[in-house]
């Protein structure tokens with residue numbers, strides 16, 4: 001899709017004359033009605049130091065925004081959708097399994113569970129959906145795509161092991177996504193379990209237990225004996241009630257993909273959780289660049305179902321391609337409409353390619369600070385030792401000036417990981433600062449793809465100097 005000179009100027013907030021002048025300096029004679037090709041747009045953007053943002057075509061569709069509108073005549077309560085996160089081996093899988101197996105009977109006896117990426121249970125007649133791919137990768141991927149299936153995050157911490165790096169990561173991911181957290185202190189059956197230690201360690205992270213005057217619920221559980229699991233579910237339901245989660249089951253569906261694959265005999269399949277409306281077998285759907293018709297919907301008991309209402313998970317068969325996790329699926333009126341939006345979306349993705357190379361750089365960030373447009377500088381800090389990490393964090397804290405402050409959205413000891421990059425991508429303008437640690441090749445590649453800035457240092461003062469320069473809006477373009 002081509003853009004005319006005046007359209008570019010309009011979008012870039014520059015005068016047509018300025019754009020024509022730059023083009024002229026580049027050896028291109030242009031008038032305001034001339035078309036600019038992709039390459040020229042890229043060059044222009046660079047000249048003007050712009051980030052090209054291409055509007056998501058799907059966002060243009062009124063039914064998408066309409067779905068999110070609050071004023072709706074048919075709003076009904078919907079069940080909460082839960083993601084379990086935490087450090088490896090702290091019992092995420094065990095807890096998910098225990099909940100599933102102990103509560104399935106309450107729903108339907110004799111059913112055989114099928115892994116589709118999410119399942120639903122009932123507690124005292126109230127439903128809860130669990131996303132059963134534990135870990136925060138999918139969670140953050142989704143957020144980076146601007147979608148979120150999760151309403152509440154359960155942070156699992158083993159009572160015999162305490163808070164560990166991935167616990168901190170999980171907390172930061174949930175915090176940054178603005179998702180309420182409930183802490184499940186697991187392995188309470190173990191003789192060396194020390195739930196109070198977990199509480200004080202979490203309080204140090206700002207996750208203060210309600211019994212200590214904080215706003216977070218902590219529940220002692222054992223995924224082995226089942227102790228405390230009912231209480232955990234009650235706590236989830238209570239939190240959900242406070243959130244007043246609502247949706248309108250009477251409209252066409254909007255759902256989020258949480259898992260997808262290509263299956264023998266079935267073709268592309270996507271497990272979705274319905275966010276709003278009701279998804280029905282036979283619906284024409286568009287799902288990013290994929291589209292098709294929901295030929296069949298399979299639930300978490302492996303049963304063919306006719307419909308999925310808000311918060312219900314279902315595996316949809318009938319798309320022409322495998323959509324990525326985090327993609328939104330929308331039901332539209334006919335096949336033609338579905339195809340049209342999928343094509344427009346493909347075009348959007350092509351245009352988005354453009355923006356990757358022009359995502360905000362450190363220099364531009366500095367400029368934003370200078371212009372007073374940036375009040376917070378979000379950073380992720382990774383260091384080789386706890387000592388240096390503390391030293392850096394301490395010094396950064398002192399650096400804040402009146403107008404701007406450094407906001408450490410995540411920090412940790414260890415190499416710069418893909419998860420750090422995803423988090424930076426999901427948090428606007430965030431940069432990753434490494435001290436005596438480096439990203440691996442694949443992490444570097446991912447950062448490059450997403451346009452995330454990674455800077456590494458071996459001298460603390462250099463790191464602080466750069467941040468200082470950034471904060472004063474005086475960063476020299478040398479770094």
Ligand code: GDP
Nearest residue numbers: 087088089090091092093094186187222223224
């Ligand atoms: P994940 O990596 O967080 O998914 O952790 P897993 O669920 O795989 O659990 C790791 C190990 O801890 C396994 O050997 C589990 O059997 C064990 N485990 C998990 N929960 C409990 C619990 O509540 N009590 C005890 N004693 N062991 C548990």
